[in-house]
Amino acid sequence: MPEYILSEELKEAVQVAEITMRPLLLKGEPGTGKTLLASHVAESKNLPFFRWHVKSTSLAKEGLYFYDAVSRLNDSRFPDQASMERVRNVKNYIQLGALGEAYSLPNKSVVLIDEIDKADIEFPNDLLLELDKMEFFISETKELVSAKVRPMIIITSNNEKELPDAFLRRCIFHYIEFPRKETMREIVLAHFPRIQTELMEKALAMFYTIRKIDSLRKKPSTSELLDWIQILLHTGETLDSSKIPFAGTLFKSEEDYRVHLN
Known part of the structure; x- marks a missing residue:
């Protein structure tokens, strides 16, 4: 894989995000390397990497976990013992999202929340508590997932929507200029x-x-x-x-x- 070229300004922004342990919000025109930075940081530091690509229909909860109720309903239609034992344990139908996976690890990791501005305007606000406290509650299992080590979170935006002030206050911001x-x-x-x-x-x-x-x-x-x-x-x-x-x-x-x- 070709080497990722970081400007001095971008190196400084990454360093500040690591020191403050705040999410790094990146803006810049397409093709300036916003998305690739997260995988580069993870690879250079030999850290686990999780990517959450945000869509217009994405909900904040999806980055934490997903309860697969449809699969549980389908499994309940089969009367064999193995299927019924699986159905009884709701944990079998909980799938962790990118943030959920990172929070559950005992070591540091890197999380990319890619193109956050594609989602609904309330999407960033719905993540404020989880980003601040680095924990979330799974209501189906009554389980609290708390991060033992705060992951490095890199967020990209193409500036399609203005992000809420409350969200911006919690981030380190950097605009990637087009390369000279x-x-x-x-x-x-x-x-x-x-x-x-x-x-x-x-x-x-x-x-x-x-x-x-x-x-x-x-x-x-x-x-x-x-x-x-x-x-x-x-x-x-x-x-x-x-x-x-x-x-x-x-x-x-x-x-x-x-x-x-x-």
């Missing part, structure tokens, strides 16, 4: 260490020229640059003209594609 060309050069070399310098410099120059076009609906991100370079290397394209080869890798809308053609 010097940093992007390091990222490209981490993924393609054998790339020729001339091709890399031409690709970077063309990429940042495209990003300066004000009329673009969606500026190409780091992931699209890496995909584009992979195609260039595979096909042997040399970028010897102003034409942008394989433009569909960089432009993601009809309007942007027309800007390119014109």
